[in-house]
Amino acid sequence: MTEHAPTDEIRDDTDPSTFPDAASSSTAEPPVSDWNPRGPRARRDAVALYDDMRARCPVARGPSAAWTLFTHADVMAAALDHEIFSNGASRHLQVPNGLDGPTHTVFRALVDRYFTKARMAAVEPVVQRVAADLVGQLRVPGGIDAVETGSRFAVRAQSAWLGWPAELEGELLQWMEANRRATRSRDPSRTAEVARWFDAIIRSLTDARRRAGDEAPDDVTTELVRARVDGRELVDGEIVSILRNWTGGDLGSMALCAGVVLIYLADHPDLQARLRSGVPDQEFNAVLDEILRIDDPFVVNRRVTTESVTVGGRALAAGDRVFLNWTSANRDPRMFGDPERFDPVGNAPYNLVYGIGKHVCPGRPLATLELRALTRAVLEATTAIEPDPDRPRERELPPVGGFAVAPLILR
Numbered sequence: 001m002t003e004h005a006p007t008d009e010i011r012d013d014t015d016p017s018t019f020p021d022a023a024s025s026s027t028a029e030p031p032v033s034d035w036n037p038r039g040p041r042a043r044r045d046a047v048a049l050y051d052d053m054r055a056r057c058p059v060a061r062g063p064s065a066a067w068t069l070f071t072h073a074d075v076m077a078a079a080l081d082h083e084i085f086s087n088g089a090s091r092h093l094q095v096p097n098g099l100d101g102p103t104h105t106v107f108r109a110l111v112d113r114y115f116t117k118a119r120m121a122a123v124e125p126v127v128q129r130v131a132a133d134l135v136g137q138l139r140v141p142g143g144i145d146a147v148e149t150g151s152r153f154a155v156r157a158q159s160a161w162l163g164w165p166a167e168l169e170g171e172l173l174q175w176m177e178a179n180r181r182a183t184r185s186r187d188p189s190r191t192a193e194v195a196r197w198f199d200a201i202i203r204s205l206t207d208a209r210r211r212a213g214d215e216a217p218d219d220v221t222t223e224l225v226r227a228r229v230d231g232r233e234l235v236d237g238e239i240v241s242i243l244r245n246w247t248g249g250d251l252g253s254m255a256l257c258a259g260v261v262l263i264y265l266a267d268h269p270d271l272q273a274r275l276r277s278g279v280p281d282q283e284f285n286a287v288l289d290e291i292l293r294i295d296d297p298f299v300v301n302r303r304v305t306t307e308s309v310t311v312g313g314r315a316l317a318a319g320d321r322v323f324l325n326w327t328s329a330n331r332d333p334r335m336f337g338d339p340e341r342f343d344p345v346g347n348a349p350y351n352l353v354y355g356i357g358k359h360v361c362p363g364r365p366l367a368t369l370e371l372r373a374l375t376r377a378v379l380e381a382t383t384a385i386e387p388d389p390d391r392p393r394e395r396e397l398p399p400v401g402g403f404a405v406a407p408l409i410l411r
């Protein structure tokens with residue numbers, strides 16, 4: 001997710017200052033930093049900077065002493081080594097992504113229940129209807145910002161899935177924008193404030209279900225309120241954290257993914273024509289995954305080392321903070337040759353857009369289903385998706401990727 005528009009409280013944050021022990025790093029002297037993840041080069045063209053770092057300094061120390069891993073091999077190895085690279089990297093309760101070992105396994109099993117094939121098959125027509133209604137409201141011919149359309153779609157699709165009222169749409173959209181601004185500001189008090197706002201939204205929904213008892217609506221949120229782990233009910237903080245994980249971080253990532261996918265189709269009319277001719281779901285999914293591999297807007301997740309370890313010839317001490325840069329790993333020429341070469345089938349086995357290992361994204365089937373529904377709805381309502389010659393696109397700023405503004409013309 002990503003981190004999408006992450007705050008520390010939301011999913012998984014890219015601001016090293018929010019790691020536990022940030023002030024008590026294992027090195028006495030502040031180390032010389034190899035790069036600046038938020039400096040002018042990153043703001044100008046983050047993907048180009050990651051490509052350069054991967055080639056020049058594939059295990060790099062940032063200004064706040066956190067490491068970033070850039071190669072496919074290193075990112076994959078760290079994601080698969082759950083012993084040395086712990087997910088306990090936040091001081092906030094994050095269920096399940098901040099958990100390790102057996103505790104993670106128990107909560108992960110709970111979360112996985114909500115993303116089974118049967119559940120996805122049941123929610124698919126609902127999401128398709130949401131996409132068709134939303135696209136039906138767009139002016140064709142006319143201009144859109146694909147990220148704005150993606151945000152609205154993400155809120156409506158997630159609300160339909162979770163059983164949240166349509167009246168929340170305005171507040172959730174406002175929240176997404178506030179979250180985005182807070183993430184950009186890097187001001188911990190602002191990120192804490194938007195996190196508290198989100199918690200209040202979630203608690204109003206869970207409290208209402210508790211009060212309603214047997215009369216509570218039959219939806220995913222009620223089910224979670226009643227769920228049990230290890231023979232006990234979940235405590236409030238756990239429920240809020242799970243729902244926060246599903247929505248807080250992922251509304252932003254869905255919107256960014258929609259922006260990346262629709263812009264790519266506008267820039268590649270041949271691919272657009274192929275999709276318009278009708279392709280089966282599996283092939284459509286592979287196309288979406290490959291577009292996101294080339295320009296992965298979910299940039300990083302973090303870990304903290306539990307013991308000293310050498311990566312790419314560099315010595316990481318126990319307790320060091322580490323970022324896995326998925327965007328860079330997904331463009332590693334050692335794995336993919338020319339990273340821009342579009343090969344959905346050949347590149348699929350190495351695609352890391354949804355992570356790998358125990359923490360691999362459980363929401364992948366839902367995210368894919370939503371993106372497919374939105375993209376198909378836009379294709380069906382139009383004869384062409386084109387770049388807008390009059391409105392420039394704007395890239396998002398690190399710690400997230402993709403576009404902040406993705407203007408398109410629909411015909």
Ligand code: HEM
Pocket residue numbers: 001002079095096097098108111245246247250253254257298301302326352353354355356358359360361362363364366367
């Ligand atoms: C929109 C596109 C999405 C992308 C690109 C994405 C990507 C990822 C990645 C790379 C991870 C691995 C994190 C790590 O190793 O630390 C992850 C984990 C996770 N994702 Fe997603 N995700 C997306 C959508 C979703 C959705 C829609 C949901 C739920 C509704 C979701 C829920 C989660 C959860 C709960 C985890 C943590 C799993 C664990 O720690 O066991 N994601 N996601």
